[in-house]
Amino acid sequence: MDPLHQLAQDTLDKNKQAIVFTASRASAEKTAEELSKLTTVQLIDLSQKVLKSISSPTKQCRRLSNCIKKGMAFHHSGLTSQQKDLIEEEFKKGTIKIICATPTLAAGLSLPAFRVILKSLKRYSGRRGMDWIPVLEYYQMAGRAGRPEYESFGEAIAIAKTEAEKEQIHERYILGEPEEIYSKLAAEPALRMYLLSLISAGIIKDYESMKNFFSQTFWAHQFKDTFKLEAIMEKITALLEEWGFITLSEKTTTPSDFTPANKINQPPQGSIRSTLIGKRVSELYLDPLTARHLLDCLKNFTIEKKPFSILQMISNSLEMYPKLRVKVKEQDKIQESLVENYDLLLQEEPSAFDYEYDDFINSIKTTLFFEAWINEKEEDFLLEEFDVRPGEIRVKMEIANWLLYASHELAKLTNLDRLLIREISKLRIRIKNGVKEDLLPLLKLKGIGRIRSRKLVNNNLKDLGDLKKVDITSLSQILGPTIAVDIKKQLGEEIKEIPKGKRKGQLSLNKY
Numbered sequence: 001m002d003p004l005h006q007l008a009q010d011t012l013d014k015n016k017q018a019i020v021f022t023a024s025r026a027s028a029e030k031t032a033e034e035l036s037k038l039t040t041v042q043l044i045d046l047s048q049k050v051l052k053s054i055s056s057p058t059k060q061c062r063r064l065s066n067c068i069k070k071g072m073a074f075h076h077s078g079l080t081s082q083q084k085d086l087i088e089e090e091f092k093k094g095t096i097k098i099i100c101a102t103p104t105l106a107a108g109l110s111l112p113a114f115r116v117i118l119k120s121l122k123r124y125s126g127r128r129g130m131d132w133i134p135v136l137e138y139y140q141m142a143g144r145a146g147r148p149e150y151e152s153f154g155e156a157i158a159i160a161k162t163e164a165e166k167e168q169i170h171e172r173y174i175l176g177e178p179e180e181i182y183s184k185l186a187a188e189p190a191l192r193m194y195l196l197s198l199i200s201a202g203i204i205k206d207y208e209s210m211k212n213f214f215s216q217t218f219w220a221h222q223f224k225d226t227f228k229l230e231a232i233m234e235k236i237t238a239l240l241e242e243w244g245f246i247t248l249s250e251k252t253t254t255p256s257d258f259t260p261a262n263k264i265n266q267p268p269q270g271s272i273r274s275t276l277i278g279k280r281v282s283e284l285y286l287d288p289l290t291a292r293h294l295l296d297c298l299k300n301f302t303i304e305k306k307p308f309s310i311l312q313m314i315s316n317s318l319e320m321y322p323k324l325r326v327k328v329k330e331q332d333k334i335q336e337s338l339v340e341n342y343d344l345l346l347q348e349e350p351s352a353f354d355y356e357y358d359d360f361i362n363s364i365k366t367t368l369f370f371e372a373w374i375n376e377k378e379e380d381f382l383l384e385e386f387d388v389r390p391g392e393i394r395v396k397m398e399i400a401n402w403l404l405y406a407s408h409e410l411a412k413l414t415n416l417d418r419l420l421i422r423e424i425s426k427l428r429i430r431i432k433n434g435v436k437e438d439l440l441p442l443l444k445l446k447g448i449g450r451i452r453s454r455k456l457v458n459n460n461l462k463d464l465g466d467l468k469k470v471d472i473t474s475l476s477q478i479l480g481p482t483i484a485v486d487i488k489k490q491l492g493e494e495i496k497e498i499p500k501g502k503r504k505g506q507l508s509l510n511k512y
Contacts, residue, residue, distance in 0.1 A: 016114035017094065018117055039070045053080060068090075077391055077392060080391045106141045110150075112150035293313075
């Protein structure tokens with residue numbers, strides 16, 4: 001028995017609970033399946049509850065159900081919120097004994113874990129391969145053990161594969177100092193959004209008020225170099241003006257005048273105001289760079305374009321993070337798709353030598369995922385084809401819906417073609433429901449989604465007019481009596497009380 005299994009078995013023997021942190025979602029699932037073999041419990045009802053948490057259980061759901069049946073679980077961002085809530089609640093109750101998780105479980109939760117087992121302290125970091133995690137992340141994970149409201153003490157155990165690795169872990173994490181905390185304003189996307197929001201709200205009205213406001217921030221305290229700090233703010237301000245989100249009056253410097261010497265000789269003067277579109281960008285919580293990207297792409301849209309065009313536009317934004325990463329074995333396939341859809345792009349393809357190229361290629365895979373979703377592919381297909389789990393699907397849909405809404409608002413504000421605005425509106429509904437365009441007329445009804453609307457269309461009931469003509473008995477045979485009655489009521493028809501002795505489906509109705 002390897003060290004992890006020994007520690008898990010010891011935890012069970014002590015009638016305690018543990019969290020096992022792993023390096024990836026796949027590792028969390030595999031580890032939970034392996035540890036489930038250590039127990040003989042049969043939590044049938046709980047395992048069934050997991051399967052019923054989504055309408056169409058996927059392969060991942062079935063794996064989770066099998067683990068929970070044995071008192072084990074895995075937890076990562078690929079689970080739905082209902083599944084994660086269920087696991088956390090049952091762990092608090094003591095029903096689930098061990099959770100195998102990615103570090104997403106390490107922050108913000110207090111759970112009754114006596115023991116935290118760190119299976120690996122390395123993570124994949126892109127081109128650098130596997131790298132040590134930060135000391136602060138180690139503290140977050142180790143800190144899940146022995147929470148004072150549950151235990152008098154706890155154990156955090158890191159597993160080392162060799163003596164040399166044991167020494168490294170001891171030196172780096174036990175004796176090491178945590179990293180410095182840096183202000184988020186040091187990142188340009190955050191600074192762009194924050195500065196535009198302050199200008200839109202009227203808090204910053206000129207260069208002097210901008211300088212005074214930021215001088216009081218943690219960023220300024222940490223940065224210390226006042227001249228360089230002001231130069232950065234002037235650079236961002238110049239960009240916001242160039243993108244059309246703010247206006248500057250009586251400005252005596254230009255974006256090229258960002259040297260300390262020029263700043264002393266020519267201090268910026270004049271007022272700063274947001275434009276109408278700049279104010280809307282701030283209200284939409286968009287990074288101004290993304291807003292400019294959306295506006296530039298929307299201007300290139302023509303009615304001959306397909307949903308791929310708009311989906312790629314939103315997929316290639318900073319907000320669509322993380323994009324679906326193209327694996328080595330997928331590169332040829334993604335390149336073929338790019339060539340096939342090249343004329344549909346609303347932006348230029350970056351050079352293969354550009355640092356943005358990998359991100360662009362990842363946006364193509366993300367677009368293909370969205371296309372599969374709105375073409376009614378099942379969640380198991382999305383998992384196998386794109387390695388996207390049910391929880392991730394829902395997160396991606398929420399981001400896509402937000403970006404499509406923002407695109408819709410920006411298109412209206414800039415008086416773009418009404419046909420474009422209509423296409424965006426239709427795409428929002430398709431993204432929300434995961435449907436082809438022919439189902440849109442039926443989605444106007446409450447309680448009718450992807451599965452039920454497809455059943456109706458397959459039975460030649462394609463719109464509300466068809467539903468008004470069909471009799472209640474036939475509709476009941478397709479969707480069941482309860483849904484059939486609800487549909488008829490929504491269409492303005494009154495259902496009489498069912499006489500005793502009549503079979504389900506034998507309903508009568510009168511129009512109002």
